[in-house]
Amino acid sequence: MERIPILKMGEFVLVSIQVDMHDQLAMTLQDDLTAQIVRSRAKGVLIDISALEIVDSFIGRMLGNIASMARVLDAETVVVGMRPAVAITLVELGMALPGVKTALNVERGMELLRATLGTPVETGRAPAESPNGHPQN
Template identity: 70%
Template sequence: MDRIPILKMGQFLLVTIQVDLYDRLALNLENDLINMVSKTGARGVLIDISAVSIVDSFMGRILGNIASMSRIMDAETVVVGMQPAVAITLVELGLTLQGVYTALDVEKGMELLHDKIGTIEHPEDEEEEAPHDDID
C-alpha cells in the first residue's frame, strides 16, 4: 500500500508531502504519524505541504486531526510551506485550520517547534524583553 515516508530528526518527525493525496493515503499518514509519535516519543511534527496544490476539506480535517492527536500525545504540529493559492482557497472554503500551527518554510517551522517545546534558549531575546514596563 502507498505510504508517505516519515523521517525522524532528533526529537521531531518530518513529513514532506510530494504527491497529490487521495483520501486513503491521507488517512494512512494520520495513522502512521500518531504511531510514530507514540513509538519515538517525538515532541514535534513538521509537515511540509509546499508541493501540495490542493487542500480540500478532507485534507484540512486530516491536518487538524494530526495536530489534535499529537497534542494529546505531547507533541506539537507545524504545517509549513502552504502555497498562497491554497491559503486563499482554504479560507473561502470555510476552513481556517484552527489549532494547527503554521510557518512559512521548513526553517521557520523548526524554530517554531523549538520554541514551543522550549529547547532553544534566547538569551538576547530575553534581555530585550526582560525590562517590561507595565502599561495599564
C-alpha cells in the same frame, strides 16, 4: 501499499507530502504519524505541504486531526509551506485550520517548534572565539 515517508530527527518527526493524496493515503498518513509519535517519543511534528496544489476539506480535516492527536500525545504540530493560492482557497472554503500552527517554510517551522518546546537552537558548530575574547557572530 503506497505510503508517505516519515523521518525522525532528534525529538521531531518530519513529513513532506509530495504527491496529490487520495483519501486513503491521507488516512494512512494520519495513522502512521500517530504511531510514529508514540514509537519515537517525538515532541514535535513538522508537516511540509509546499508541494500540495490543493487542500480541500478532507485534507484540511486530516491536518487538524493530526494536530489534535499529536497534542493528546504531548507533541506539537506545525504545518509549513502552504502555497498562497491554497491559503486563499482554504479560507474561502470555510477552513482556517483552527488549532493548527503554521509557518512559512521548514526553517521557520523548526524555529517555531524549538521555541515552543524551549529547545535551544543548534548552530551546528561551537562559537568561535574572536581575538578580543568575545564570540563572533
